[in-house]
Amino acid sequence: MKTRLLHVVPPWNFQGSEQLFLTLAARLDRDRFQPCTLLMGRQIRLAKQLLDAGVEIHHDDKRAQLHLTHIRRIKSLIAKTQPDLIHVWNAPHHPTHWLAALQQQVPVIASATPPGLPLTTMQRLARFALRRRSHGYAMMAPVAGDLRNDPVDAIPMGIDSAEPELSADPAGDSNDRSAGANAFRDSLGIPAGARIAVAINPFVPATGLKDAIWSTDLIKCVRDDFHLLILGSGPQRWRLDRFTNQTKTNDRIHFVKDISAAELLGHADLVWQTSRIDTDPSIVLLAMSLGVPVIATDLASHRQLVVEGETGYLITPGGRADLARRTQLILDDETLQKRMQTASKERVKNRFPSQKMVDCYQRMCLSCLRS
Secondary structure (H helix, E strand, O other): OOEEEEEEEOOOOOOOHHHHHHHHHHHOOOOOEEEEEEEEOOOHHHHHHHHHOOOEEEEEOOOOOOOHHHHHHHHHHHHHOOOOEEEEOOHHHOHHHHHHHHOOOOOEEEEOOOOOOOOOHHHHHHHHHHHHOOOOEEEEEOOOOOOOOOOEEEOOOOOOOOOOOOOOOOOOOHHHHHHHHHHHHHHHOOOOOOEEEEEEOOOOHHHOHHHHHHHHHHHHOOOOOEEEEEEOOOOOHHHHHHHHHHHOOOOOEEEEOOOOHHHHHOOOOEEEEOOOOOOOOHHHHHHHHOOOOEEEEOOHHHHOOOOEOOOEEEEOOOOHHHHHHHHHHHHHOHHHHHHHHHHHHHHHHHHOOHHHHHHHHHHHHHHHHHO
């Protein structure tokens, strides 16, 4: 008998887990699992990708709110799918969905909270409810280690190497993709031939986006062809806008939206990951799979992916001048950039195969059911 596995998917917070979720949902063994997905919010692009992969989907387009009425509504939607196992994605950032899932009489899988990320009151309440329940549960983390003393199953990340998405129609010819890239640059006022760095992170202080803005100001002093594209969301957007105005980098920094991380990375010469705490490193893995060099802060979650001097560089958290200097090294040396592109794809192919991640995830699901 197949296990009906329900993925509860709140809106993503731009840390890259979306690509890991798509890989797992599409590649689960259909002889043992019947995947279905409850999408929160208007995630049209994700819904289409899931349907193409043959995954059953359900929608809840209403805005998430932190009150009991919303929890009861989510609980009712989950119950209608009659799952044997529930996985709440991005759980640390959406405790209401977690609380609703815990009220079902089935095991629950939830994402672990990185050790440096502070917990809100609602998140603490959800974690307390998880520990008190009588049914099985598991915590999934993309890196090894005991996070907040919970029983964590460390799932090795995996992804397939792919060509960057430069247009809405990846199947189109090279001329179509080139036209799509030029149209995207024109929409942002970026001239042809400009060098582009991409930063994808939630708009919170711990992700170090102010460091990225400061480094852009330093680079602006020595080259006039550099632009930074930032994709994310969060409560601190106004602070980033204010800091951009203060550093007078409005013409070099562009906040983008309505685009997937994979498509945005298709326009990048390199990727900046400036987080000051260990978080989900999926964006780094996605960038490497697309052959984009990465400059990341020297944290445990990044060290397992980036090889210093081969696939990118590791810098001290908060090292704005070092970030600017390393960026210059890559942009000024075309041979180095191409070597890093090749090395990144090879490392992902050899060290982070997607099938290994899928196999470990399936074993975790079966173990959670047995518990």
